[in-house]
Amino acid sequence: MSNTLWGMEITAEQLLVGFGDTLYMVAISLIFSALIGLPLGILLVITRKGHILDNKWIFNILNPVINILRSVPFIILLVAIIPLTRLIVGSAIGTNAAIVPLVFYAAPYIARLIENSLLEVDKGIIEAAQSMGATVPQIIFKFLIPEGLSSLVLTFTTATIGLVGASAMAGAVGAGGVGDLALTYGYQRFDTMTMFVTVAALVIIVQLLQSTGNIVSKNIRRR
Amino acid sequence: MIKFQQVTKSFQTKKQTVEALKGIDLTVEKGDIFGVVGYSGAGKSTLIRLVNLLERPSTGQVLVDGQPLTELKPKQLRSEKKKIGMIFQHFNLLNSKTVFDNVAIPLVLSGTPKTTIKERVEELLDFVGLSDKARNYPEQLSGGQKQRIGIARALATNPSILLCDEATSALDPQTTSAVLQLLKKINQQYNITILLITHEMSVIREICNKVAVMEGGLIVEQGSVLDVFASPKTEVARNFVRTVIHDEIPPSVLKNAINTNTQPIIWKINFVGNTSSQPLLSTVAKKFNLDLSVLSANISEIQETPFGNLIIEITGDQNEIQKALTYIKDEGFIVQEVNVHE
Numbered sequence: 001m002s003n004t005l006w007g008m009e010i011t012a013e014q015l016l017v018g019f020g021d022t023l024y025m026v027a028i029s030l031i032f033s034a035l036i037g038l039p040l041g042i043l044l045v046i047t048r049k050g051h052i053l054d055n056k057w058i059f060n061i062l063n064p065v066i067n068i069l070r071s072v073p074f075i076i077l078l079v080a081i082i083p084l085t086r087l088i089v090g091s092a093i094g095t096n097a098a099i100v101p102l103v104f105y106a107a108p109y110i111a112r113l114i115e116n117s118l119l120e121v122d123k124g125i126i127e128a129a130q131s132m133g134a135t136v137p138q139i140i141f142k143f144l145i146p147e148g149l150s151s152l153v154l155t156f157t158t159a160t161i162g163l164v165g166a167s168a169m170a171g172a173v174g175a176g177g178v179g180d181l182a183l184t185y186g187y188q189r190f191d192t193m194t195m196f197v198t199v200a201a202l203v204i205i206v207q208l209l210q211s212t213g214n215i216v217s218k219n220i221r222r223r
Numbered sequence: 224m225i226k227f228q229q230v231t232k233s234f235q236t237k238k239q240t241v242e243a244l245k246g247i248d249l250t251v252e253k254g255d256i257f258g259v260v261g262y263s264g265a266g267k268s269t270l271i272r273l274v275n276l277l278e279r280p281s282t283g284q285v286l287v288d289g290q291p292l293t294e295l296k297p298k299q300l301r302s303e304k305k306k307i308g309m310i311f312q313h314f315n316l317l318n319s320k321t322v323f324d325n326v327a328i329p330l331v332l333s334g335t336p337k338t339t340i341k342e343r344v345e346e347l348l349d350f351v352g353l354s355d356k357a358r359n360y361p362e363q364l365s366g367g368q369k370q371r372i373g374i375a376r377a378l379a380t381n382p383s384i385l386l387c388d389e390a391t392s393a394l395d396p397q398t399t400s401a402v403l404q405l406l407k408k409i410n411q412q413y414n415i416t417i418l419l420i421t422h423e424m425s426v427i428r429e430i431c432n433k434v435a436v437m438e439g440g441l442i443v444e445q446g447s448v449l450d451v452f453a454s455p456k457t458e459v460a461r462n463f464v465r466t467v468i469h470d471e472i473p474p475s476v477l478k479n480a481i482n483t484n485t486q487p488i489i490w491k492i493n494f495v496g497n498t499s500s501q502p503l504l505s506t507v508a509k510k511f512n513l514d515l516s517v518l519s520a521n522i523s524e525i526q527e528t529p530f531g532n533l534i535i536e537i538t539g540d541q542n543e544i545q546k547a548l549t550y551i552k553d554e555g556f557i558v559q560e561v562n563v564h565e
Contacts, residue, residue, distance in 0.1 A: 125315055
Protein backbone atom coordinates (compact mmCIF):
# COMPACT_ATOMS: atom_id res chain seq x y z
CA MET A 1 0.00 0.00 0.00
CA SER A 2 3.04 2.21 -0.34
CA ASN A 3 2.00 4.47 -3.20
CA THR A 4 -1.73 4.55 -2.68
CA LEU A 5 -3.81 7.52 -1.74
CA TRP A 6 -6.53 7.60 0.90
CA GLY A 7 -6.66 3.80 1.12
CA MET A 8 -7.51 3.33 -2.58
CA GLU A 9 -6.31 0.26 -4.41
CA ILE A 10 -4.88 2.45 -7.15
CA THR A 11 -1.80 4.59 -6.95
CA ALA A 12 -1.69 8.34 -7.39
CA GLU A 13 0.21 7.71 -10.60
CA GLN A 14 -2.56 5.49 -11.96
CA LEU A 15 -5.05 8.20 -11.18
CA LEU A 16 -2.98 10.81 -12.97
CA VAL A 17 -2.52 8.60 -16.01
CA GLY A 18 -6.27 8.00 -15.96
CA PHE A 19 -6.89 11.73 -16.01
CA GLY A 20 -4.44 12.15 -18.85
CA ASP A 21 -6.11 9.41 -20.88
CA THR A 22 -9.55 10.91 -20.36
CA LEU A 23 -8.39 14.36 -21.41
CA TYR A 24 -6.61 12.89 -24.43
CA MET A 25 -9.66 10.94 -25.58
CA VAL A 26 -12.01 13.86 -25.05
CA ALA A 27 -9.72 16.37 -26.73
CA ILE A 28 -8.91 14.30 -29.82
CA SER A 29 -12.45 13.08 -30.34
CA LEU A 30 -13.76 16.61 -29.81
CA ILE A 31 -11.48 17.93 -32.55
CA PHE A 32 -12.54 15.25 -35.02
CA SER A 33 -16.23 15.48 -34.10
CA ALA A 34 -16.12 19.23 -34.51
CA LEU A 35 -14.42 18.91 -37.88
CA ILE A 36 -17.20 16.60 -39.03
CA GLY A 37 -20.09 18.00 -37.00
CA LEU A 38 -19.60 21.68 -37.77
CA PRO A 39 -19.94 21.43 -41.56
CA LEU A 40 -22.82 18.97 -41.18
CA GLY A 41 -24.60 21.29 -38.76
CA ILE A 42 -24.14 24.22 -41.12
CA LEU A 43 -25.40 22.11 -44.03
CA LEU A 44 -28.49 21.15 -42.02
CA VAL A 45 -29.27 24.83 -41.59
CA ILE A 46 -28.51 26.24 -45.02
CA THR A 47 -30.05 23.42 -47.07
CA ARG A 48 -33.42 23.61 -45.39
CA LYS A 49 -36.37 25.07 -47.24
CA GLY A 50 -36.11 28.78 -47.91
CA HIS A 51 -32.55 29.07 -46.60
CA ILE A 52 -29.51 30.25 -48.52
CA LEU A 53 -28.67 26.92 -50.14
CA ASP A 54 -32.14 25.35 -50.18
CA ASN A 55 -31.54 21.75 -51.25
CA LYS A 56 -34.19 19.10 -50.61
CA TRP A 57 -31.85 16.24 -51.51
CA ILE A 58 -29.00 17.02 -49.15
CA PHE A 59 -31.34 17.92 -46.31
CA ASN A 60 -33.58 14.89 -46.69
CA ILE A 61 -30.63 12.52 -46.71
CA LEU A 62 -28.56 14.18 -44.00
CA ASN A 63 -31.39 14.68 -41.56
CA PRO A 64 -32.43 11.02 -41.09
CA VAL A 65 -28.82 9.77 -41.17
CA ILE A 66 -28.01 12.01 -38.24
CA ASN A 67 -31.14 10.87 -36.43
CA ILE A 68 -30.20 7.21 -36.90
CA LEU A 69 -26.68 7.72 -35.59
CA ARG A 70 -28.03 9.75 -32.68
CA SER A 71 -30.43 7.00 -31.68
CA VAL A 72 -27.82 4.24 -31.26
CA PRO A 73 -26.82 4.04 -27.57
CA PHE A 74 -23.11 4.69 -27.18
CA ILE A 75 -22.34 1.36 -25.53
CA ILE A 76 -23.80 -0.42 -28.57
CA LEU A 77 -22.09 1.89 -31.04
CA LEU A 78 -18.85 1.10 -29.24
CA VAL A 79 -19.01 -2.59 -30.10
CA ALA A 80 -21.01 -2.32 -33.33
CA ILE A 81 -18.33 -0.45 -35.23
CA ILE A 82 -15.39 -2.52 -33.99
CA PRO A 83 -14.52 -3.71 -37.55
CA LEU A 84 -14.36 -0.12 -38.72
CA THR A 85 -12.31 0.89 -35.69
CA ARG A 86 -9.86 -1.91 -36.43
CA LEU A 87 -9.61 -0.67 -40.00
CA ILE A 88 -8.83 2.87 -38.94
CA VAL A 89 -6.53 2.47 -35.93
CA GLY A 90 -5.47 -1.13 -36.40
CA SER A 91 -6.84 -2.28 -33.06
CA ALA A 92 -10.19 -2.47 -31.31
CA ILE A 93 -8.80 -2.04 -27.84
CA GLY A 94 -7.13 0.90 -26.16
CA THR A 95 -7.34 4.65 -25.92
CA ASN A 96 -6.97 5.38 -29.63
CA ALA A 97 -9.51 2.70 -30.50
CA ALA A 98 -12.06 4.43 -28.28
CA ILE A 99 -11.71 7.65 -30.24
CA VAL A 100 -13.40 6.22 -33.34
CA PRO A 101 -16.74 5.38 -31.67
CA LEU A 102 -16.50 8.57 -29.65
CA VAL A 103 -16.34 10.57 -32.88
CA PHE A 104 -19.26 8.58 -34.32
CA TYR A 105 -21.18 9.39 -31.19
CA ALA A 106 -20.31 13.07 -30.88
CA ALA A 107 -20.21 14.27 -34.51
CA PRO A 108 -23.95 13.85 -35.21
CA TYR A 109 -24.70 15.19 -31.74
CA ILE A 110 -22.62 18.29 -32.47
CA ALA A 111 -24.21 18.65 -35.91
CA ARG A 112 -27.66 18.71 -34.31
CA LEU A 113 -26.65 21.16 -31.60
CA ILE A 114 -25.01 23.47 -34.13
CA GLU A 115 -28.13 23.33 -36.24
CA ASN A 116 -30.14 24.52 -33.24
CA SER A 117 -27.68 27.29 -32.45
CA LEU A 118 -27.57 28.62 -35.98
CA LEU A 119 -31.34 28.42 -36.44
CA GLU A 120 -31.60 30.89 -33.57
CA VAL A 121 -29.86 33.51 -35.69
CA ASP A 122 -32.43 36.07 -36.77
CA LYS A 123 -33.58 35.51 -40.35
CA GLY A 124 -33.43 39.26 -40.84
CA ILE A 125 -29.65 39.15 -40.50
CA ILE A 126 -29.42 36.71 -43.41
CA GLU A 127 -31.82 38.83 -45.40
CA ALA A 128 -29.61 41.86 -44.77
CA ALA A 129 -26.59 39.84 -45.92
CA GLN A 130 -28.39 38.78 -49.08
CA SER A 131 -29.44 42.34 -49.80
CA MET A 132 -25.76 43.32 -49.66
CA GLY A 133 -24.93 40.72 -52.26
CA ALA A 134 -22.96 38.46 -49.89
CA THR A 135 -21.85 35.08 -51.23
CA VAL A 136 -22.88 31.86 -49.48
CA PRO A 137 -19.49 31.44 -47.73
CA GLN A 138 -19.60 35.11 -46.69
CA ILE A 139 -23.06 34.66 -45.21
CA ILE A 140 -21.85 31.62 -43.26
CA PHE A 141 -18.60 33.04 -41.95
CA LYS A 142 -19.37 36.73 -41.65
CA PHE A 143 -23.00 36.60 -40.53
CA LEU A 144 -24.28 33.20 -39.35
CA ILE A 145 -21.29 32.06 -37.30
CA PRO A 146 -20.40 35.39 -35.64
CA GLU A 147 -24.06 35.94 -34.73
CA GLY A 148 -24.45 32.41 -33.39
CA LEU A 149 -21.02 32.25 -31.73
CA SER A 150 -22.18 32.74 -28.18
CA SER A 151 -24.68 29.94 -28.59
CA LEU A 152 -22.11 27.80 -30.42
CA VAL A 153 -19.75 28.02 -27.44
CA LEU A 154 -22.48 26.58 -25.22
CA THR A 155 -23.05 23.91 -27.87
CA PHE A 156 -19.43 22.83 -27.70
CA THR A 157 -19.53 22.90 -23.92
CA THR A 158 -22.49 20.51 -23.94
CA ALA A 159 -20.79 18.30 -26.52
CA THR A 160 -17.54 18.18 -24.52
CA ILE A 161 -19.40 17.18 -21.39
CA GLY A 162 -21.21 14.48 -23.37
CA LEU A 163 -17.83 13.23 -24.51
CA VAL A 164 -16.49 13.09 -20.96
CA GLY A 165 -19.43 10.87 -20.03
CA ALA A 166 -19.05 8.68 -23.10
CA SER A 167 -15.28 8.36 -22.62
CA ALA A 168 -15.96 6.86 -19.20
CA MET A 169 -18.07 4.18 -20.87
CA ALA A 170 -15.25 3.54 -23.32
CA GLY A 171 -13.44 2.06 -20.35
CA ALA A 172 -15.45 -1.03 -21.20
CA VAL A 173 -13.20 -1.65 -24.21
CA GLY A 174 -10.09 -1.05 -22.21
CA ALA A 175 -9.72 2.51 -23.29
CA GLY A 176 -8.17 3.68 -20.07
CA GLY A 177 -9.10 6.94 -18.43
CA VAL A 178 -10.89 7.84 -15.25
CA GLY A 179 -13.95 5.81 -16.22
CA ASP A 180 -11.84 2.70 -16.72
CA LEU A 181 -10.44 3.04 -13.20
CA ALA A 182 -13.91 3.39 -11.76
CA LEU A 183 -15.11 0.27 -13.58
CA THR A 184 -12.09 -1.94 -12.99
CA TYR A 185 -11.26 -1.01 -9.43
CA GLY A 186 -14.28 0.72 -8.01
CA TYR A 187 -16.95 -1.55 -9.44
CA GLN A 188 -15.33 -4.92 -10.09
CA ARG A 189 -13.11 -4.91 -6.98
CA PHE A 190 -15.60 -3.22 -4.70
CA ASP A 191 -13.15 -0.41 -3.97
CA THR A 192 -15.57 2.22 -2.75
CA MET A 193 -12.92 4.87 -2.22
CA THR A 194 -11.69 4.61 -5.83
CA MET A 195 -15.25 4.79 -7.04
CA PHE A 196 -15.82 7.89 -4.94
CA VAL A 197 -12.61 9.64 -6.01
CA THR A 198 -13.08 8.93 -9.73
CA VAL A 199 -16.71 10.05 -9.73
CA ALA A 200 -15.75 13.17 -7.79
CA ALA A 201 -13.04 13.83 -10.35
CA LEU A 202 -15.55 13.55 -13.21
CA VAL A 203 -17.94 15.89 -11.39
CA ILE A 204 -15.16 18.46 -11.05
CA ILE A 205 -14.20 18.18 -14.73
CA VAL A 206 -17.81 18.66 -15.83
CA GLN A 207 -18.32 21.63 -13.50
CA LEU A 208 -15.15 23.30 -14.75
CA LEU A 209 -16.12 22.78 -18.38
CA GLN A 210 -19.62 24.14 -17.89
CA SER A 211 -18.49 27.22 -15.97
CA THR A 212 -15.81 28.02 -18.52
CA GLY A 213 -18.31 27.61 -21.35
CA ASN A 214 -20.82 29.88 -19.63
CA ILE A 215 -18.27 32.60 -19.00
CA VAL A 216 -16.89 32.54 -22.54
CA SER A 217 -20.38 32.55 -24.04
CA LYS A 218 -21.44 35.45 -21.85
CA ASN A 219 -18.38 37.47 -22.83
CA ILE A 220 -19.13 36.96 -26.49
CA ARG A 221 -22.72 38.02 -26.02
CA ARG A 222 -21.55 41.26 -24.35
CA ARG A 223 -24.68 42.05 -22.46
CA MET B 224 -35.04 53.47 -62.45
CA ILE B 225 -37.22 50.67 -61.11
CA LYS B 226 -39.90 49.23 -63.33
CA PHE B 227 -42.40 46.49 -62.52
CA GLN B 228 -43.95 44.91 -65.60
CA GLN B 229 -46.94 42.64 -65.09
CA VAL B 230 -45.35 41.16 -62.00
CA THR B 231 -47.07 38.38 -60.10
CA LYS B 232 -45.82 36.42 -57.14
CA SER B 233 -47.41 33.41 -55.55
CA PHE B 234 -46.27 31.33 -52.61
CA GLN B 235 -46.91 27.63 -52.32
CA THR B 236 -47.94 26.48 -48.89
CA LYS B 237 -48.85 22.90 -48.07
CA LYS B 238 -52.55 23.50 -48.42
CA GLN B 239 -52.85 26.21 -51.01
CA THR B 240 -51.23 28.71 -53.31
CA VAL B 241 -51.21 32.22 -51.98
CA GLU B 242 -51.19 34.95 -54.57
CA ALA B 243 -49.29 37.79 -52.92
CA LEU B 244 -49.05 39.96 -56.03
CA LYS B 245 -51.61 39.73 -58.81
CA GLY B 246 -50.12 41.82 -61.60
CA ILE B 247 -48.14 44.89 -60.66
CA ASP B 248 -47.18 47.68 -63.04
CA LEU B 249 -45.19 50.40 -61.43
CA THR B 250 -42.47 52.83 -62.43
CA VAL B 251 -40.19 54.60 -60.02
CA GLU B 252 -38.28 57.45 -61.67
CA LYS B 253 -34.79 58.55 -60.74
CA GLY B 254 -34.84 60.91 -57.79
CA ASP B 255 -38.29 59.87 -56.61
CA ILE B 256 -39.19 59.15 -53.04
CA PHE B 257 -41.83 56.63 -53.93
CA GLY B 258 -44.10 55.37 -51.17
CA VAL B 259 -46.19 52.24 -51.28
CA VAL B 260 -48.90 52.19 -48.67
CA GLY B 261 -51.25 49.38 -47.73
CA TYR B 262 -52.62 47.38 -44.83
CA SER B 263 -50.71 44.32 -43.73
CA GLY B 264 -51.17 41.46 -46.15
CA ALA B 265 -51.66 43.79 -49.10
CA GLY B 266 -48.42 42.51 -50.67
CA LYS B 267 -46.25 45.58 -50.24
CA SER B 268 -43.52 43.70 -48.42
CA THR B 269 -43.32 41.15 -51.23
CA LEU B 270 -43.23 43.99 -53.73
CA ILE B 271 -40.19 45.71 -52.24
CA ARG B 272 -38.33 42.43 -51.80
CA LEU B 273 -38.66 41.74 -55.52
CA VAL B 274 -36.48 44.74 -56.33
CA ASN B 275 -33.30 43.21 -54.92
CA LEU B 276 -34.45 39.65 -55.53
CA LEU B 277 -34.95 38.66 -51.91
CA GLU B 278 -37.97 37.19 -53.67
CA ARG B 279 -38.16 36.20 -57.31
CA PRO B 280 -41.21 37.13 -59.38
CA SER B 281 -43.43 34.21 -60.46
CA THR B 282 -44.19 35.93 -63.74
CA GLY B 283 -43.37 39.31 -65.19
CA GLN B 284 -40.22 41.35 -64.82
CA VAL B 285 -38.65 43.81 -62.48
CA LEU B 286 -36.21 46.09 -64.26
CA VAL B 287 -33.60 48.04 -62.35
CA ASP B 288 -31.90 50.66 -64.51
CA GLY B 289 -33.46 48.93 -67.50
CA GLN B 290 -31.96 45.60 -66.52
CA PRO B 291 -33.93 42.51 -65.51
CA LEU B 292 -32.01 41.27 -62.45
CA THR B 293 -33.43 37.75 -62.81
CA GLU B 294 -31.41 37.24 -65.97
CA LEU B 295 -28.04 38.14 -64.46
CA LYS B 296 -25.39 35.60 -63.52
CA PRO B 297 -24.84 35.24 -59.76
CA LYS B 298 -21.66 37.29 -59.84
CA GLN B 299 -23.20 40.13 -61.84
CA LEU B 300 -26.24 40.02 -59.58
CA ARG B 301 -24.08 40.42 -56.48
CA SER B 302 -22.36 43.47 -57.90
CA GLU B 303 -25.71 44.87 -59.04
CA LYS B 304 -27.06 44.43 -55.50
CA LYS B 305 -24.35 46.74 -54.21
CA LYS B 306 -26.15 49.52 -56.06
CA ILE B 307 -29.32 48.85 -54.09
CA GLY B 308 -29.19 49.59 -50.37
CA MET B 309 -31.88 48.31 -48.03
CA ILE B 310 -33.03 49.17 -44.53
CA PHE B 311 -35.41 47.11 -42.43
CA GLN B 312 -38.14 47.49 -39.83
CA HIS B 313 -36.11 45.61 -37.24
CA PHE B 314 -32.80 47.08 -38.41
CA ASN B 315 -31.11 43.67 -38.82
CA LEU B 316 -27.79 44.80 -37.41
CA LEU B 317 -25.22 42.26 -36.25
CA ASN B 318 -25.31 42.25 -32.46
CA SER B 319 -21.90 40.61 -32.33
CA LYS B 320 -20.20 43.50 -34.12
CA THR B 321 -19.54 47.11 -33.19
CA VAL B 322 -21.32 49.98 -34.91
CA PHE B 323 -18.16 50.60 -36.93
CA ASP B 324 -17.96 46.98 -38.09
CA ASN B 325 -21.66 46.92 -38.90
CA VAL B 326 -21.33 49.88 -41.22
CA ALA B 327 -18.11 48.45 -42.66
CA ILE B 328 -19.53 45.04 -43.51
CA PRO B 329 -20.75 45.73 -47.08
CA LEU B 330 -17.29 47.13 -47.85
CA VAL B 331 -15.54 44.16 -46.25
CA LEU B 332 -17.67 41.85 -48.41
CA SER B 333 -16.49 43.54 -51.57
CA GLY B 334 -12.86 43.41 -50.50
CA THR B 335 -12.29 47.14 -50.00
CA PRO B 336 -8.85 48.08 -48.57
CA LYS B 337 -8.85 48.75 -44.82
CA THR B 338 -7.80 52.39 -45.02
CA THR B 339 -10.57 53.14 -47.50
CA ILE B 340 -13.07 51.37 -45.25
CA LYS B 341 -12.03 53.43 -42.24
CA GLU B 342 -12.40 56.68 -44.15
CA ARG B 343 -15.76 55.75 -45.63
CA VAL B 344 -17.24 54.45 -42.37
CA GLU B 345 -16.19 57.58 -40.48
CA GLU B 346 -17.72 59.72 -43.19
CA LEU B 347 -20.99 57.74 -43.04
CA LEU B 348 -21.20 57.81 -39.25
CA ASP B 349 -20.64 61.54 -39.38
CA PHE B 350 -23.42 61.87 -41.96
CA VAL B 351 -25.93 60.05 -39.75
CA GLY B 352 -24.66 61.91 -36.69
CA LEU B 353 -23.36 58.95 -34.72
CA SER B 354 -19.57 59.31 -34.91
CA ASP B 355 -19.32 58.99 -31.14
CA LYS B 356 -20.96 55.55 -31.17
CA ALA B 357 -18.45 53.82 -33.45
CA ARG B 358 -17.11 51.55 -30.68
CA ASN B 359 -20.52 50.74 -29.20
CA TYR B 360 -22.57 47.62 -29.84
CA PRO B 361 -26.06 47.83 -31.37
CA GLU B 362 -27.65 46.70 -28.12
CA GLN B 363 -26.44 49.88 -26.46
CA LEU B 364 -28.33 52.06 -28.94
CA SER B 365 -31.91 53.31 -29.13
CA GLY B 366 -34.22 52.28 -31.97
CA GLY B 367 -33.67 55.52 -33.85
CA GLN B 368 -29.91 55.23 -33.53
CA LYS B 369 -30.05 51.63 -34.74
CA GLN B 370 -31.95 52.71 -37.83
CA ARG B 371 -29.38 55.44 -38.49
CA ILE B 372 -26.70 52.77 -38.38
CA GLY B 373 -28.82 50.68 -40.73
CA ILE B 374 -28.99 53.66 -43.08
CA ALA B 375 -25.23 54.25 -42.86
CA ARG B 376 -24.65 50.57 -43.66
CA ALA B 377 -27.04 50.70 -46.61
CA LEU B 378 -25.22 53.73 -48.02
CA ALA B 379 -21.72 52.27 -47.61
CA THR B 380 -21.41 51.03 -51.18
CA ASN B 381 -22.76 54.28 -52.70
CA PRO B 382 -26.03 52.82 -53.96
CA SER B 383 -28.28 54.63 -56.41
CA ILE B 384 -31.43 53.10 -54.90
CA LEU B 385 -32.46 52.78 -51.27
CA LEU B 386 -35.23 50.36 -50.31
CA CYS B 387 -36.98 51.00 -47.00
CA ASP B 388 -38.98 48.08 -45.65
CA GLU B 389 -41.27 49.59 -42.98
CA ALA B 390 -38.17 51.43 -41.79
CA THR B 391 -39.96 53.59 -39.26
CA SER B 392 -42.72 51.23 -38.14
CA ALA B 393 -40.86 50.20 -34.99
CA LEU B 394 -40.07 53.77 -33.98
CA ASP B 395 -41.95 56.36 -31.95
CA PRO B 396 -43.40 59.40 -33.79
CA GLN B 397 -40.55 61.77 -32.95
CA THR B 398 -37.83 59.34 -33.93
CA THR B 399 -39.80 58.48 -37.06
CA SER B 400 -39.79 62.11 -38.06
CA ALA B 401 -36.03 62.42 -37.53
CA VAL B 402 -35.32 59.28 -39.57
CA LEU B 403 -37.63 60.49 -42.34
CA GLN B 404 -35.81 63.81 -42.50
CA LEU B 405 -32.56 61.89 -42.79
CA LEU B 406 -34.00 59.92 -45.71
CA LYS B 407 -35.06 63.14 -47.38
CA LYS B 408 -31.55 64.53 -46.93
CA ILE B 409 -30.12 61.38 -48.55
CA ASN B 410 -32.49 61.77 -51.47
CA GLN B 411 -31.61 65.42 -51.99
CA GLN B 412 -27.92 65.36 -51.19
CA TYR B 413 -26.92 62.17 -53.00
CA ASN B 414 -29.78 62.00 -55.49
CA ILE B 415 -30.61 58.49 -54.32
CA THR B 416 -33.95 57.12 -55.47
CA ILE B 417 -35.97 55.83 -52.53
CA LEU B 418 -38.67 53.19 -52.63
CA LEU B 419 -40.37 52.75 -49.28
CA ILE B 420 -43.26 50.72 -48.02
CA THR B 421 -45.31 51.65 -45.01
CA HIS B 422 -48.71 51.31 -43.44
CA GLU B 423 -48.57 54.86 -42.17
CA MET B 424 -49.95 57.57 -44.45
CA SER B 425 -48.12 60.17 -42.37
CA VAL B 426 -44.83 58.78 -43.68
CA ILE B 427 -46.05 59.28 -47.23
CA ARG B 428 -47.18 62.81 -46.47
CA GLU B 429 -43.89 63.72 -44.84
CA ILE B 430 -41.39 62.72 -47.50
CA CYS B 431 -42.83 61.06 -50.60
CA ASN B 432 -43.48 62.72 -53.94
CA LYS B 433 -45.32 59.73 -55.39
CA VAL B 434 -47.51 57.12 -53.84
CA ALA B 435 -49.10 53.81 -54.74
CA VAL B 436 -51.91 52.36 -52.68
CA MET B 437 -52.04 48.58 -52.49
CA GLU B 438 -54.85 46.23 -51.61
CA GLY B 439 -55.14 42.49 -52.08
CA GLY B 440 -51.99 42.13 -54.17
CA LEU B 441 -52.90 44.94 -56.54
CA ILE B 442 -52.06 48.59 -56.87
CA VAL B 443 -55.47 50.19 -56.69
CA GLU B 444 -54.37 53.77 -57.04
CA GLN B 445 -51.19 55.66 -57.77
CA GLY B 446 -50.02 59.13 -58.61
CA SER B 447 -48.38 62.18 -57.15
CA VAL B 448 -48.86 62.47 -53.42
CA LEU B 449 -50.62 65.76 -53.86
CA ASP B 450 -53.17 64.32 -56.29
CA VAL B 451 -53.92 61.27 -54.21
CA PHE B 452 -54.34 63.36 -51.06
CA ALA B 453 -56.48 65.93 -52.83
CA SER B 454 -58.78 63.49 -54.53
CA PRO B 455 -58.41 59.86 -53.54
CA LYS B 456 -60.42 57.70 -55.92
CA THR B 457 -60.72 54.40 -54.08
CA GLU B 458 -62.14 53.58 -50.68
CA VAL B 459 -58.76 52.31 -49.39
CA ALA B 460 -57.00 55.47 -50.49
CA ARG B 461 -59.72 57.60 -48.89
CA ASN B 462 -59.33 55.68 -45.65
CA PHE B 463 -55.59 56.19 -45.68
CA VAL B 464 -55.88 59.89 -46.46
CA ARG B 465 -58.39 60.23 -43.64
CA THR B 466 -55.82 58.92 -41.15
CA VAL B 467 -53.79 62.09 -41.60
CA ILE B 468 -56.19 64.66 -43.07
CA HIS B 469 -59.30 65.11 -40.98
CA ASP B 470 -62.13 66.11 -43.27
CA GLU B 471 -65.09 64.98 -41.29
CA ILE B 472 -67.68 67.11 -39.63
CA PRO B 473 -67.49 66.66 -35.87
CA PRO B 474 -70.65 64.72 -34.84
CA SER B 475 -71.96 67.38 -32.45
CA VAL B 476 -71.59 70.08 -35.11
CA LEU B 477 -73.40 67.90 -37.63
CA LYS B 478 -76.19 67.20 -35.15
CA ASN B 479 -76.69 70.92 -34.62
CA ALA B 480 -76.83 71.55 -38.34
CA ILE B 481 -79.47 68.87 -38.86
CA ASN B 482 -81.50 70.09 -35.90
CA THR B 483 -81.92 73.53 -37.45
CA ASN B 484 -82.43 72.30 -40.99
CA THR B 485 -83.27 68.71 -41.93
CA GLN B 486 -81.78 69.09 -45.43
CA PRO B 487 -78.81 71.37 -44.94
CA ILE B 488 -76.64 72.16 -47.95
CA ILE B 489 -73.09 71.31 -47.02
CA TRP B 490 -70.06 71.62 -49.27
CA LYS B 491 -66.64 70.27 -48.85
CA ILE B 492 -64.11 72.53 -50.57
CA ASN B 493 -60.60 71.29 -51.16
CA PHE B 494 -57.86 73.74 -51.89
CA VAL B 495 -54.37 72.99 -53.05
CA GLY B 496 -51.48 75.37 -53.54
CA ASN B 497 -52.03 79.07 -54.11
CA THR B 498 -55.83 78.82 -54.06
CA SER B 499 -55.50 78.43 -50.32
CA SER B 500 -54.41 82.04 -49.90
CA GLN B 501 -57.59 83.48 -51.47
CA PRO B 502 -60.19 85.01 -49.18
CA LEU B 503 -62.85 82.68 -50.59
CA LEU B 504 -65.47 82.82 -47.89
CA SER B 505 -65.66 86.56 -47.56
CA THR B 506 -65.73 87.00 -51.35
CA VAL B 507 -68.62 84.55 -51.69
CA ALA B 508 -70.48 86.17 -48.82
CA LYS B 509 -70.08 89.62 -50.39
CA LYS B 510 -70.87 88.60 -53.98
CA PHE B 511 -73.90 86.48 -53.23
CA ASN B 512 -76.68 86.89 -50.80
CA LEU B 513 -75.87 83.81 -48.76
CA ASP B 514 -75.12 82.81 -45.21
CA LEU B 515 -72.09 80.66 -44.73
CA SER B 516 -71.09 78.83 -41.60
CA VAL B 517 -67.92 76.83 -41.17
CA LEU B 518 -68.43 73.30 -39.85
CA SER B 519 -64.86 72.11 -40.14
CA ALA B 520 -61.62 73.48 -41.52
CA ASN B 521 -58.18 72.11 -41.87
CA ILE B 522 -54.96 73.18 -43.52
CA SER B 523 -51.66 71.40 -43.78
CA GLU B 524 -48.77 71.00 -46.15
CA ILE B 525 -47.83 68.27 -48.58
CA GLN B 526 -44.69 68.47 -50.68
CA GLU B 527 -44.22 72.05 -49.51
CA THR B 528 -47.61 72.89 -51.01
CA PRO B 529 -50.42 74.17 -48.80
CA PHE B 530 -53.28 71.73 -48.76
CA GLY B 531 -56.55 71.92 -46.93
CA ASN B 532 -60.26 71.47 -46.80
CA LEU B 533 -63.15 73.47 -45.60
CA ILE B 534 -66.63 72.23 -44.83
CA ILE B 535 -69.32 74.89 -44.89
CA GLU B 536 -73.06 75.03 -44.61
CA ILE B 537 -74.86 77.36 -47.00
CA THR B 538 -78.27 78.86 -46.48
CA GLY B 539 -80.07 81.14 -48.88
CA ASP B 540 -81.83 81.30 -52.20
CA GLN B 541 -81.45 78.25 -54.48
CA ASN B 542 -80.43 80.39 -57.46
CA GLU B 543 -77.81 82.23 -55.49
CA ILE B 544 -76.45 78.92 -54.22
CA GLN B 545 -76.09 77.61 -57.77
CA LYS B 546 -74.32 80.78 -58.87
CA ALA B 547 -71.99 80.61 -55.90
CA LEU B 548 -71.16 76.99 -56.68
CA THR B 549 -70.21 77.85 -60.26
CA TYR B 550 -68.15 80.76 -59.02
CA ILE B 551 -66.19 78.65 -56.52
CA LYS B 552 -65.49 75.97 -59.13
CA ASP B 553 -64.35 78.58 -61.63
CA GLU B 554 -61.89 79.89 -59.09
CA GLY B 555 -60.18 76.50 -59.15
CA PHE B 556 -61.48 74.86 -56.00
CA ILE B 557 -62.68 71.28 -55.81
CA VAL B 558 -66.19 71.26 -54.40
CA GLN B 559 -68.14 68.24 -53.27
CA GLU B 560 -71.61 68.23 -51.89
CA VAL B 561 -71.84 66.33 -48.61
CA ASN B 562 -74.87 64.20 -47.99
CA VAL B 563 -75.36 64.33 -44.23
CA HIS B 564 -77.70 61.38 -44.18
CA GLU B 565 -75.18 58.93 -45.57
